[in-house]
Amino acid sequence: xxxxxxxxxxxxxxxxxxxxxxxxxxxxxxxxxxxxxxxxxxxxxxxxxxxxxxxxxxxxxxxxxxxxxxxxxxxxxxxxxxxxxxxxxxxxxxxxxxxxxxxxxxxxxxxxxxxxxxxxxxxxxxxxxxxxxxxxxxxxxxxxxxxxxxxxxxxxxxxxxxxxxxxxxxxxxxxxxxxxxxxxxxxxxxxxxxxxxxxxxxxxxxxxxxxxxxxxxxxxxxxxxxxxxxxxxxxxxxxxxxxxxxxxxxxxxxxxxxxxxxxxxxxxxxxxxxxxxxxxxxxxxxxxxxxxxxxxxxxxxxxxxxxxxxxxxxxxxxxxxxxxxxxxxxxxxxxxxxxxxxxxxxxxxxxxxxxxxxxxxxxxxxxxxxxxxxxxxxxxxxxxxxxxxxxxxxxxxxxxxxxxxxxxxxxxxxxxxxxxxxxxxxxxxxxxxxxxxxxxxxxxxxxxxxxxxxxxxxxxxxxxxxxxxxxxxxxxxxxxxxxx
Amino acid sequence: xxxxxxxxxxxxxxxxxxxxxxxxxxxxxxxxxxxxxxxxxxxxxxxxxxxxxxxxxxxxxxxxxxxxxxxxxxxxxxxxxxxxxxxxxxxxxxxxxxxxxxxxxxxxxxxxxxxxxxxxxxxxxxxxxxxxxxxxxxxxxxxxxxxxxxxxxxxxxxxxxxxxxxxxxxxxxxxxxxxxxxxxxxxxxxxxxxxxxxxxxxxxxxxxxxxxxxxxxxxxxxxxxxxxxxxxxxxxxxxxxxxxxxxxxxxxxxxxxxxxxxxxxxxxxxxxxxxxxxxxxxxxxxxxxxxxxxxxxxxxxx
Numbered sequence: 001x002x003x004x005x006x007x008x009x010x011x012x013x014x015x016x017x018x019x020x021x022x023x024x025x026x027x028x029x030x031x032x033x034x035x036x037x038x039x040x041x042x043x044x045x046x047x048x049x050x051x052x053x054x055x056x057x058x059x060x061x062x063x064x065x066x067x068x069x070x071x072x073x074x075x076x077x078x079x080x081x082x083x084x085x086x087x088x089x090x091x092x093x094x095x096x097x098x099x100x101x102x103x104x105x106x107x108x109x110x111x112x113x114x115x116x117x118x119x120x121x122x123x124x125x126x127x128x129x130x131x132x133x134x135x136x137x138x139x140x141x142x143x144x145x146x147x148x149x150x151x152x153x154x155x156x157x158x159x160x161x162x163x164x165x166x167x168x169x170x171x172x173x174x175x176x177x178x179x180x181x182x183x184x185x186x187x188x189x190x191x192x193x194x195x196x197x198x199x200x201x202x203x204x205x206x207x208x209x210x211x212x213x214x215x216x217x218x219x220x221x222x223x224x225x226x227x228x229x230x231x232x233x234x235x236x237x238x239x240x241x242x243x244x245x246x247x248x249x250x251x252x253x254x255x256x257x258x259x260x261x262x263x264x265x266x267x268x269x270x271x272x273x274x275x276x277x278x279x280x281x282x283x284x285x286x287x288x289x290x291x292x293x294x295x296x297x298x299x300x301x302x303x304x305x306x307x308x309x310x311x312x313x314x315x316x317x318x319x320x321x322x323x324x325x326x327x328x329x330x331x332x333x334x335x336x337x338x339x340x341x342x343x344x345x346x347x348x349x350x351x352x353x354x355x356x357x358x359x360x361x362x363x364x365x366x367x368x369x370x371x372x373x374x375x376x377x378x379x380x381x382x383x384x385x386x387x388x389x390x391x392x393x394x395x396x397x398x399x400x401x402x403x404x405x406x407x408x409x410x411x412x413x414x415x416x417x418x419x420x421x422x423x424x425x426x427x428x429x430x431x432x433x434x435x436x437x438x439x440x441x442x443x444x445x446x447x448x449x450x451x452x453x454x455x456x457x458x459x460x461x462x463x464x465x466x467x468x469x470x471x472x473x474x475x476x477x478x479x480x481x482x483x484x
Numbered sequence: 485x486x487x488x489x490x491x492x493x494x495x496x497x498x499x500x501x502x503x504x505x506x507x508x509x510x511x512x513x514x515x516x517x518x519x520x521x522x523x524x525x526x527x528x529x530x531x532x533x534x535x536x537x538x539x540x541x542x543x544x545x546x547x548x549x550x551x552x553x554x555x556x557x558x559x560x561x562x563x564x565x566x567x568x569x570x571x572x573x574x575x576x577x578x579x580x581x582x583x584x585x586x587x588x589x590x591x592x593x594x595x596x597x598x599x600x601x602x603x604x605x606x607x608x609x610x611x612x613x614x615x616x617x618x619x620x621x622x623x624x625x626x627x628x629x630x631x632x633x634x635x636x637x638x639x640x641x642x643x644x645x646x647x648x649x650x651x652x653x654x655x656x657x658x659x660x661x662x663x664x665x666x667x668x669x670x671x672x673x674x675x676x677x678x679x680x681x682x683x684x685x686x687x688x689x690x691x692x693x694x695x696x697x698x699x700x701x702x703x704x705x706x707x708x709x710x711x712x713x714x715x716x717x718x719x720x721x722x723x724x725x726x727x728x729x730x731x732x733x734x735x736x737x738x739x740x741x742x743x744x745x746x747x748x749x750x751x752x753x754x755x756x757x758x759x760x761x762x763x764x765x766x767x768x769x770x771x772x773x774x775x776x777x778x779x780x781x782x783x784x785x786x
Contacts, residue, residue, distance in 0.1 A: 036562060044518075116530040122523045170564060186647055186736060204645060206732050212632045213644045368747050372512030406525060 026189070026198035027457065027476055028218065029468075030210045032225035034203035035188065038181070039169035040156035041111065041118045046387055050468045051201065054190060056156020056175030057092070059085055059105065065301045066390050068151040072100070080145035081128075085153075087136045094159045095180040095193075102138040106130045107160035109140075109153075123152055147426075151391045178472045192472065199471055214240060214452060220476065223451040224466050227341055231286050234452050241457070244287040245449045248297045248464045251385045253334075253349075253442035257414045259380055261326065268439040269310075270320035271381075274356035276312035280348055281445055288448030294432045295386055295394055297446055302392030304432035317356035328357035335363045335382045337370045342383060349383075375405050377413055385447065388465045395431050396423045399440055414440040492766055499762040500552075500755070504545050507746070507754050513537065514561045514749045535561065548755065557759075558752035560745075567756045570741060575760060577647065578737035581656055581730075582722030586715065588661025589668050594711065596665070597672020598704065604677055612669060620666035628659045628732040645734040656733040660726055664718055671714050675707035682706070708779045716772030723764035 035048035040056055043049050061071040073085040085105070093099045112124050126146055131139045142149060156175050167174065173181045179190040179199070187202040202219070204210045207226050211234065213219040226234075235242045253271070255262045262268060281289045291309055298305035321330055334349065336342045343364050350360040360381075365373065374382050386394070397403050401420050403410040416438060422431045435441070449462035460474040515531050532538040536547060551558060557567040593616075600612040632655060636644040643652045679685065680703055688698045727739040738757055745753035 116527055117518060117534060119519045119523065122519070122527055125524065168564075202646065202734070204734050206629075208629050209632065209645050209732055209734070212629065212637055216637050216640070216644050218644055218646070366747060368512040368517070368749050369510060372510075372516065375516065376511065378511075406528065 025476070026200050027220050027471075027474060029199060029201045029221045029223075029471070030204045030213055030219040031201050031223070032203070032205060032207070032210070034201070037170045038173040038184075040158070040175075041108075041115060041120060042170060044119045046466065047201075049388070050466070051188065051190075052156050052173070052175075053177070053467055053469060054179040054471060055095075055173045055177045055181060056158070057100075057177050058156055059153040060150050061154075062151075062390050065299060066296070067301055072157065073105070075150050078139070080147075081142040083140045083142070083149055084133070085138055085140065092176045092193075094176045095174050096159065096162070098159050098161060100157060100159075100176050101135045102132055103135070104157055104160045106132050106138050107163045108155060108158045111158075111163050112155065120155060148391050148393055154390075190471075197475075199474075211452075214454070217454070220457050221451065221453045221460065221474070223462055223468065224449060226286070226450060226452070227344075228284050228286050231450055231452070239455060241453050241455060243451050243453075243461045245462045246288045246290060246297075246464055247447045247449045247466070248300075248389075249385050249387045249447050249466065250292050250295045250297075250389070251383070251444040251447055252292070252295075253444065254374065254379070254382045254384060255412050255440060255442065256377060256380050257412045257440055258377065261330065261332075262380060264324045265438065266320040266324040267326065267330070268442070270317040270324070270356060271353070271358065272310040272439060272442050273313045273317040273320065274353045274358055275349060275442065275444070276352050277309075277444060278312065279352075280345070284344065284348065285445065286448045286450045288450075289445050290448070292443045292446045293436055294443060295389060295398065295441075296392060296432075300392075302395075302428040302432070304429055304436070307432065307436045312352075314352075314356040317358075321357055329354075329359040330357060331359045331361065333361045333363055333380045335365060335370060335373060335379045337367050338364050339367075345383065374411050377405065377411065383444075388467075392426070392428055392431075395428075395435065399423070399435060412440055416440075488770075492770075495766055496759070496762055499758060500549070501545070503755050503758040504548065505541075507749075507751055508541060510746075510749075512749050514751060517749050518562065552759075557756045560753050561750050562748055567753055570753065571738075571756070571760065574736055574738050574741050577735060578723060578730075578739065580653060581660070581726070581735060581737060582719060584653055584657035585660035585664060585722055586719055588657055589664025589718070590715070591665075592661065593665035593668025594672050597669040598676060598699065600669065600673040601676035601680065602699070604673075609673075612673075616666040616669040618666075619662050620670070622663065624659050624663065624726070624729050625732060627662065628656070628729060631655050631658055645732070647734070647736060652733075653735075656729050656735050659729055659733075660722065667714060667718070668711065671711055672707065675710045676703055679703045679707045705779065709776065712772060712775045712779055716768055716775070720765045720768040723768065724761040 031047060033045065033047045035043070035051045036045050037043050037048050038051060038055065040052045043052055057072050059071060059073045060068045063069045070088065072091055073087045075086070076084045078084055085102075087100070087102055087105070091100050094104075109124060109127065109130055112118055112121050113127060115121055126142050126144055126149075128141045128143045131141065133139060140149070146152075156177070158169060159174060162169070162174055171184060178194065179192055182189040182191050182198065187200045189198055189200050191198055204213060204219075207230055210219070210222050211226070211230050214222055231242060234240055255268060255271075257263055277291055281291070293307040293309065294304055296303040318328065321328060334346055336346045343362070346362045346364070350362055353360045370382075373379055374384070397409045399410060399414050399416070399419055400408065400423055401410070401415045401417070402408070404413050405411060416434070419431065419434045419438070422434055436443075449464060449466055451460060451462040453460060456477045458475045458477055460470045463469060514535065515528050515537060519527060519531060529538065536544060539547070548558075557571075559566045560570065596612050596616065600609045603609045632644045635642045635655060642654055643649050645655075646652050684706075685698060685703055688702045693701075724739065726737070727743050729735065730737045730740045738760060742754065742757035742761070744750075745757060
């Protein structure tokens with residue numbers, strides 16, 4: 001008898017679930033990881049940067065070959081240490097109504113220079129001072145010459161008045177992008193200014209659940225972070241659209257070049273020949289994944305389309321190991337995160353390398369521990385992906401002798417005087433050829449991008465670096481596909 | 485009472501010390517996470533100083549305890565959100581989920597256990613035993629999506645995940661509740677079977693009481709002690725956050741917050757979450773002790 005109220009309460013809860021939902025015109029986007037910080041000076045995670053591209057505008061964008069092109073402003077190089085930026089006419093006003101002027105640009109970059117907890121601040125330490133010429137024009141004076149300087153000006157511009165008020169941009173962003181911030185409780189809601197279309201972004205970590213939400217109609221759009229079997233499953237469903245695109249995010253195996261075994265070029269070549277990349281791409285990667293040879297893709301102005309692929313050849317790999325004086329099996333430890341797809345790839349690599357006489361031990365660590373171990377050089381092999389890389393200075397930062405941690409990204413502690421000289425000369429074809437020959441990384445692939453959406457979602461397709469810029473054009477048509 | 489309070493503070497202090505030490509021993513620190521690898525040593529040191537991470541561990545711990553004593557849990561290093569603000573939504577979400585899961589576990593598990601005990605050795609007992617063993621063997625990362633598929637996608641009765649609708653709690657609660665009910669079924673059956681062979685049950689029957697009265701008033705009450713123990717232990721685990729279930733169902737509870745904070749090396753959030761979990765356990769243990777005394781009068785004077 002005493003249980004009755006509980007049963008009634010449970011019944012009411014169930015009934016609540018059966019309520020007719022009010023018409024909802026927002027476009028719902030389920031994402032794997034919610035943004036962390038919507039202040040562009042602090043944002044480092046992919047989700048925050050992708051959202052910030054919608055809310056803020058930057059001085060500079062990139063063309064198809066990843067060369068910097070004017071966005072908010074055009075520029076002139078007055079001297080190797082002096083750049084002048086002029087705002088274009090009719091730039092959009094900030095979402096709180098103030099016009100965007102050169103003073104806002106100066107305030108944004110000045111604020112970066114004085115913040116000591118902003119991850120991007122180090123990029124701008126070369127700025128000596130910023131001088132306001134007029135409401136449309138400002139000059140950047142550098143301490144050292146920097147030919148790539150315009151490509152660094154990719155921080156979203158913030159309004160000066162709100163910077164001075166120490167506004168909480170992290171949680172209530174105000175920019176002049178195509179979307180304005182509406183609210184951020186459990187989901188982030190943005191409003192497209194052109195037509196007042198609402199777009200919500202909700203974190204759903206589990207890929208299976210994201211797909212179930214799409215099938216239930218709780219979400220309209222998914223992008224990336226889906227295992228290939230789910231993509232293949234969705235491709236069989238006529239009620240949804242699956243769109244793929246070539247990607248530019250570079251996956252690789254990192255090697256510890258201070259390890260006496262991995263120091264030997266023949267061992268590194270053996271590892272490259274022990275991996276059947278074609279089979280992995282065909283079997284467990286999404287469509288449009290393609291073989292990679294260096295960090296920047298062939299279409300990038302500092303990429304290299306003429307580099308040969310290392311063929312899968314376990315017999316040759318064995319020979320190379322024996323010629324290096326290695327007693328087989330060669331025992332190596334491979335560190336990776338706990339991400340299911342990463343662990344799966346690790347087990348495939350383990351099986352493939354076994355045929356070449358390499359006994360790969362997998363250590364799967366939580367992200368914080370894994371990344372800390374990589375940065376400390378506490379590894380033999382690890383697997384990671386470079387995301388959203390635009391400028392060729394990545395080659396210096398990753399392979400340059402002077403960029404070993406904690407001063408840079410040369411996690412493998414690679415030292416090569418020849419490469420250093422080529423990097424200094426910015427001879428990108430020679431740089432990429434040298435890296436490809438010496439194999440301080442084992443290149444894997446550029447992962448294909450995938451977006452899945454309801455039938456009534458139009459004008460959306462994935463971008464090569466996984467950004468969400470096409471939310472600026474996405475539309476929902478009147479009819480909706482019914483899923484069974 | 486004094487010894488109980490002493491035990492309470494000892495446990496909490498031990499948890500604080502251990503958490504503080506362990507989180508600082510794990511590789512990686514918040515400065516690395518915040519600034520990335522491109523930052524200069526000077527920037528790193530400046531931020532370490534700003535966050536107080538350059539201080540000796542004992543000083544950092546003393547500062548932390550001092551703030552805690554003044555009710556200041558601090559703020560997230562990454563989002564700058566006060567931890568009390570985070571807890572205002574996260575902890576009630578975990579409590580709601582825990583209570584409903586336990587309710588489902590009790591409503592399903594105890595009657596089934598009683599039924600199985602009464603039909604011990606017969607086919608009904610076998611069916612209940614097989615079902616409960618199967619349920620307890622189902623991992624939540626499998627059961628959760630199956631329930632989503634059936635109740636959300638196929639039948640369309642409930643939302644798949646999230647916290648936007650009141651009904652969104654039902655599937656995660658069922659996912660956890662089914663597992664609990666299986667444990668409670670087994671425990672109730674075993675405990676009741678032992679009691680049903682006792683002399684006082686024979687006496688009750690000899691007095692002419694109805695079978696229902698014998699079971700409910702005499703046998704079940706006597707069999708409740710181990711069930712209360714299990715409920716207490718499970719409730720503690722539920723309040724500590726059920727990370728996998730919360731993750732699958734996008735349920736913003738304390739478990740997800742704890743795991744995310746560990747991944748980001750967000751020390752203040754991790755410490756606050758572990759403190760909340762420890763407090764939950766202590767309180768639940770205390771309530772379990774009270775429940776023992778209510779169920780078994782002999783323990784009131786123990």
